[in-house]
Amino acid sequence: MANVIITGTSRGIGLELARLFAEEGHKVLALSRNTGPVAAMNQPLIGHFAFDITRESDIEAVVQYVKDNWGQVDYLVNNAGRLLNKPFIETTQAEFEAVYEVNVFGVAALIKAVLPFMNADGHVVNISSMGGVQGSAKFPGLSAYSSSKGALITLTELLAEECKENGPSFNVLALGAVQTEMLEEAFPGYQAPLSALEMAVYIKDFTLKGRKYYNGKLLPVSKSTP
16 A cells, blocks of 8 residues: 555546545545545545645645655655646736746645655656657647646656655656546647546556656657647
């Protein structure tokens, strides 16, 4: 039984991940601003509270939860993300920064808070996008989102290097098209080849086993473009 923290669990991949880990007997802390969908599962192995990754007080609440209930974190899946689909010329500085606050700065803050509770066997999995991969197809309107996901990829590589002696391992998955609410927001009407559940199964298995084979690596998980 492992202790797993997952962000962005109110819908889509994150919600499925929380359910899958708990069904396998792992203890889960499911973090999202909207706790309703997780609470509705009534799963005794899933702890949850309203969480905004950009708020320092919410990050501190995670630390207190770990101290009070677990003492150790085995896996951290940074799945939460913020999307903005808007032409760059029309995007305000505040809107651009808001995307980075969730997709980069918030992720970094949560990792920093959780690291003291992880050991060499731990695994941090960051969820990025194919749009953040250099040389991949790019789409207008996603300048803030895709560039922030590119920053997350580089951050993952750097943290793996800094922690390579004592752990945990860090890897980043660049997801392609998955049929989620966020995909519909970015590409209305597009039908993806994978469901949220199918991708969640892959991410769960990679979280549990991937550190044995990878550290500091970017793995594209994409069957189609976008």
